[in-house]
Amino acid sequence: MDETPQSAAGRGVGTVRMSTAVGRWTLLTTVLGSGMAMLDSTVVNVALPRIGRDLDADLAALQWTVNAYMLTLAGLILLGGALGDRFGRRKVxxxxxxxxxxxxxxxxxxxxxxxxxxxxxxQGIGGALLTPGSLALIQASFHPDDRARAVGVWSGLGGVGAAVGPFLGGWLVDGPGWRWVFLLNVPLAALCVPVALKHVPESRDPQAHGRFDALGAGLAALALGLVTYALIAAPEQGPSVVVIGSVVAGVVLGAAFLYVEKRRPEPMMPLAIFASRQFTAINVVTLCVYAAFSGFFFLVALQLQVVVGYSALQAGTALLPTTVLMLFLSAKSGAVAQVIGPRIPLTVGPLLCAGGMLLMLRVGEGSSYVADVLPAMLVMGSGMVTLVAPLTATVLASVSSGRAGLASGINNAAARAAGLIAVAALPLLAGMGPEAYRSAAEFGETFRRAMPMCAGLLGLGALIAWVTVRVPGQECGGTECRVHCGVTSPPLEGAGG
Structure with missing residues (x-):
């Protein structure tokens, strides 16, 4: 017999069963909450041309529309998880x-x-608070016998959301307008908050104590922000005093962040975790791979609309094959990696993705979707399927089980930081001017210069993986190697258990 919401809210953590009303409500609210942040990571790119036209924004403003969110999210996501452990995961x-x-x-x-x-x-600050909390709530609330199944359902439903994100974004942009890409979050939150407060048990980490590393988080965000500003401003300002000064200040603050993290008793990012050569190597692979992914998806959404002439809905639909393949095949990819080890998937996956990006060089004005766009998307999706689940499993296998949550959080933040820098740097390196996205000829030419750069990053990641990855096939512990549809970052994983 299902328990009442009132009794559930007051009961201890770690006892909720999937078959109860409380279990179903907990899954609903965590899926909706994390889904909002996940959707915003995938749908906004499709809306960029319309945003630029309606707000009379140049390319730099469109870059900041993506990067302002990623900057605060990447800089604060580790702190957000720590706040939940200390003050209450449901509350945060x-x-x-x-x-x-x-x-x-x-x-x-x-x-x-x-x-x-x-x-x-x-918005990125809110994402940093809710993103780590959704999985943490599931792991803390559910009975150990149901925990892996609950995480699987959460991951699967989140994967569906990520898969339909570009399609939904395109439909909204062409229908009620790009503003509804953001306004849709308001009714979702209005449903999610009362359900969480009424049905989801509160939980804390009894070992979480001491001061928070707000200084470390602030230094990291400022360092990334200054470097990002310099890269975005450089095409218009050139090597000005402001641009050069921003780079120097960003590097100095980055060094200060490492200094602070090394000496704080409870740092946001304990540098000792990088004593694991495998963990360090796999994070370098992550930086290469997700820089390429973020740059690709930022530019390809513009290419399909500005150059090929697609509507926002058509552009969003064109991107569906990559996430649909990940939705249905990532679990099988993880299972294969358990048998053969992650070295081959982490080498072959980036190379396949690089091939998909190079195939996009065929996509221009008058291109056929079936003959030109679809093959590139299928090859790209196949590479992501091959790569992402083994990458997550290797991150967790490279550290002790007690540090799995921290390792996953660092890896996730690294991927987002890489994407932030890529979206800022690629237009500069490809020679895109402030008004490039308004001209099909100019944007198409610079797009053709940018794709080999993204492919080169993936090739570098494949080489590093082949040389450094030595972790044998691993059991995934029931939480990871599920559904992986993150095109902007690897999925967050908990400590298991």
């Missing part, structure tokens, strides 16, 4: 949802590009 999760919804409302009402960019930065 709910605060994150409310914060995210308010920021989304501001994005949807933005009167100009500067306002939208500021609201996107606020």
């Amino acid at each position: 999760f709910v605060i994150g949802i409310v914060w995210f919804a308010v920021a989304s409302l501001l994005c949807g009402l933005a009167p100009n590009a500067g306002f939208l960019i500021a609201a996107r930065a606020l």
Whole structure:
């Protein structure tokens, strides 16, 4: 017999069963909460051309529309998980949802590009609070016998959301308008918050104590922000005093971050974890791979609309094969990696993705979807299927089980930081001017210069994986190697158990 919500909310953690009403409500609210952040990571790219036109924004403003969100999310996601452990995972999760919804409302009402960019930065703060909390709530709430199944359902439903994200974004942009890409989060949050407060048990980590590493988080965010600013401003300002000064200040603050992390008693990112050569190597592979992915998906959404002439819906639909392949095949890829080890998948996967990006060089004005776009997307998706699940499993296998959650969080933050820098740097390296996305001829030419750069990053990642990865096939412990549809970062994983 199902228990009442009132009794469930007051009961201890680690006892919720999947068959109960509380279990179903807990899954619903965590899927909705994490789904909001996941959707925003995939749908906004499709809306960029329309945002630029409606707000009279140049390419730099479109880059910041993506990067302002990634900057605060990458800089604060580790701190967000620590806050939940200390003050209550449900409390921080709910605060994150409310914060995210308010920021989304501001994005949807933005009167100009500067306002939208500021609201996107606020949105990233909300994402940093709710993203780690959704999985942590499931792992803390469910009975050990049901935990792996609950994580699997959460992962699978999240994968469905990620897979349909570009399609949904395109439909919204062509239908009610790009503002609804953000406004849709408000009713989702209105459903999620009362369900969480009424049905989801609160939980904390009894060992979480001491001060938070706010200084480390601030230094990391400032360092990334200054370098990102310099890369985005350089095409228009050139090697100006402001641009060079931003780079120097960013490097100095980055060094200060490492200094602080080395000496704090409870750092956000303990540098000792990098004593594992395997962990360090796999994070370098992650940097290469996710820099390429983020740069690719940022540019290809523009290429399909600006050059090929697709509508937003058509562009979003064109991207579906990559995430659909990941949705249905990533678990099998993880199972194969358990048998043969991750070295071959982590080498072959990036090379396949590089091949898909090079096939995109055939895509231009008048291209056929079936003959030109679809083959590139299928090869790209096959590479991501081969790569992402083994990468996550290798991260967890390279550290002790007690540090699995920390290792996953660092890897996730590294991927987002790599994507941030890639979106800032690629237009500069490819020679895109501030108004490039308004001209099909100019954008198409620079797109053809950018794709080999992304493919080169993937080739470098494949080489590093082949040379350094030595972890044998691993059992995945029931939580990882599930459904992996993250095109902007690897999925967060917990400590298991």
